[in-house]
Amino acid sequence: MPDSEQNNPPASAAAKSMPKRYGIGLNVALQVLLALALFAGVNRLNYYHYWRWDLSPSQDYTLSPATLKYLDSLTRDVQINIVFGRDSKVYGEVQSLLEEYHLHGRQRIKVRSIDPVRDIERAEQLKADTGLSLAQNGVLIRCGANKRFITEEELVVREKGTSTNKQIIEFRGEDAISSALISVVEGRVRRFYYVVGKGSRSGLGQSDSYNAAIDLGRQQNFEVIQVNLSEVAHIPTDADGLMILGSRYDFSEREIVMLNNYWQSKRAGIFIMLDPGGETARLNAFLTANGLHPRGDRVLMAESTSTGPKKEFTVLGEFTKEVPFIRHLTSSAITLAGQTESLEIIPENISLKEQSISVKPLILAAPRYWGEKQFLEELPVADEEDTLPPIYVAASIERGAVGDETQRADSSRMVVVSNATLLDKQTMLAVSRDFASAGLNWLMNRESFIGIPAKSKHSYRIQLTNKQHELIFWITSITLPGAVLGFGFMVWASRRAA
Numbered sequence: 001m002p003d004s005e006q007n008n009p010p011a012s013a014a015a016k017s018m019p020k021r022y023g024i025g026l027n028v029a030l031q032v033l034l035a036l037a038l039f040a041g042v043n044r045l046n047y048y049h050y051w052r053w054d055l056s057p058s059q060d061y062t063l064s065p066a067t068l069k070y071l072d073s074l075t076r077d078v079q080i081n082i083v084f085g086r087d088s089k090v091y092g093e094v095q096s097l098l099e100e101y102h103l104h105g106r107q108r109i110k111v112r113s114i115d116p117v118r119d120i121e122r123a124e125q126l127k128a129d130t131g132l133s134l135a136q137n138g139v140l141i142r143c144g145a146n147k148r149f150i151t152e153e154e155l156v157v158r159e160k161g162t163s164t165n166k167q168i169i170e171f172r173g174e175d176a177i178s179s180a181l182i183s184v185v186e187g188r189v190r191r192f193y194y195v196v197g198k199g200s201r202s203g204l205g206q207s208d209s210y211n212a213a214i215d216l217g218r219q220q221n222f223e224v225i226q227v228n229l230s231e232v233a234h235i236p237t238d239a240d241g242l243m244i245l246g247s248r249y250d251f252s253e254r255e256i257v258m259l260n261n262y263w264q265s266k267r268a269g270i271f272i273m274l275d276p277g278g279e280t281a282r283l284n285a286f287l288t289a290n291g292l293h294p295r296g297d298r299v300l301m302a303e304s305t306s307t308g309p310k311k312e313f314t315v316l317g318e319f320t321k322e323v324p325f326i327r328h329l330t331s332s333a334i335t336l337a338g339q340t341e342s343l344e345i346i347p348e349n350i351s352l353k354e355q356s357i358s359v360k361p362l363i364l365a366a367p368r369y370w371g372e373k374q375f376l377e378e379l380p381v382a383d384e385e386d387t388l389p390p391i392y393v394a395a396s397i398e399r400g401a402v403g404d405e406t407q408r409a410d411s412s413r414m415v416v417v418s419n420a421t422l423l424d425k426q427t428m429l430a431v432s433r434d435f436a437s438a439g440l441n442w443l444m445n446r447e448s449f450i451g452i453p454a455k456s457k458h459s460y461r462i463q464l465t466n467k468q469h470e471l472i473f474w475i476t477s478i479t480l481p482g483a484v485l486g487f488g489f490m491v492w493a494s495r496r497a498a
Contacts, residue, residue, distance in 0.1 A: 065178030199248030
């Protein structure tokens with residue numbers, strides 16, 4: 001047989017090999033389609049059925065049992081907007097936290113993220129819909145007509161000090177968001193009456209306090225209505241609370257009777273900011289009868305320096321841990337500008353026990369301050385007639401308090417601050433606003449989530465030697481890519497040989 005015939009197979013043999021190639025191609029195509037179908041099916045199952053584990057050291061992304069219980073009983077739809085710039089240090093945590101609310105909200109909670117810098121059109125539309133300025137980062141929660149905007153500063157606790165760049169030490173997002181969620185889902189706007197007609201240290205001071213109260217109401221879902229007690233027969237029955245902020249002149253006997261009748265009712269809430277320079281003997285007597293006595297002195301710090309006498313009325317204070325509604329503020333410091341008087345917490349006596357009245361301190365002045373009677377002197381010195389530390393400048397009073405927290409919904413509550421500048425626009429700090437918000441929510445019995453702990457923030461730093469840096473470079477840049485390349489070459493060579 002000629003060599004040409006041996007080297008060239010017959011045409012019939014080549015024709016027989018063609019169906020085999022088509023079969024291989026069809027087999028590969030079917031395998032690809034089946035692989036894609038399997039991949040799509042697995043992903044679909046994974047989307048609807050999955051398990052989540054929170055592996056963070058402090059369980060940063062795990063909701064508390066109280067929040068989960070409330071989300072499980074949610075009956076109204078809630079829209080949550082994350083209004084944050086992407087450069088915020090807490091944006092990722094806020095987004096992850098709200099994803100948990102969405103996942104556990106039984107499709108009742110819808111979450112949408114808006115960057116006011118990049119999504120200008122959507123941000124402007126949200127401003128028009130809500131009437132809020134959205135001038136800072138925050139979370140907007142809406143349920144029907146009710147809304148609450150939580151600022152970024154309400155979600156975090158920063159380190160103490162006067163530095164302008166204070167580090168975040170705790171993230172209290174769940175506490176703030178859960179409390180706000182309750183307030184907007186309630187469906188009824190609470191009502192606080194702001195007492196007017198009692199003067200103020202200045203018209204601007206009264207205006208600041210009133211505007212701050214309105215702003216707080218806008219955020220906390222309550223409205224503020226002015227009331228002149230000399231023009232009404234009793235405190236309105238629809239009052240969820242009463243605000244007496246920096247009154248300069250005293251209440252009449254008739255007005256004190258009205259105030260006491262309200263306080264003795266089944267459910268009452270009173271927020272008081274005392275003006276130490278005011279003539280309010282009857283109001284002070286009302287407080288004293290309920291276990292809290294304003295001393296009429298001035299909390300100050302005085303010392304002799306090389307430049308002469310130094311007298312400081314601005315008080316630096318810290319929050320106590322005895323009352324749950326300010327527990328999230330205990331790592332923060334508060335500054336009270338203007339003048340402040342000390343408050344005496346009267347020891348429990350028979351009268352207070354009969355009324356089940358409990359008085360607890362809220363703000364404690366720093367140890368260097370004392371209560372001075374002769375505060376007009378150029379260089380006052382603490383002596384026997386003065387009040388030495390501890391100096392309390394804010395306290396809470398609760399009438400009808402019982403040991404079981406679940407049975408305290410009908411108690412009457414009062415928050416008293418012995419300073420009239422707490423809400424002044426020029427001196428108010430974020431922590432002052434947080435304290436006022438917490439106090440007002442406590443008066444309205446909105447402390448259901450007060451026990452939700454803040455999540456501590458930790459910074460970790462890894463020190464690497466030059467040798468370790470070099471080892472990481474060789475592993476990531478040479479060894480691993482080389483291993484992948486070598487494995488690919490082996491696969492190619494094996495197929496080539498076959």
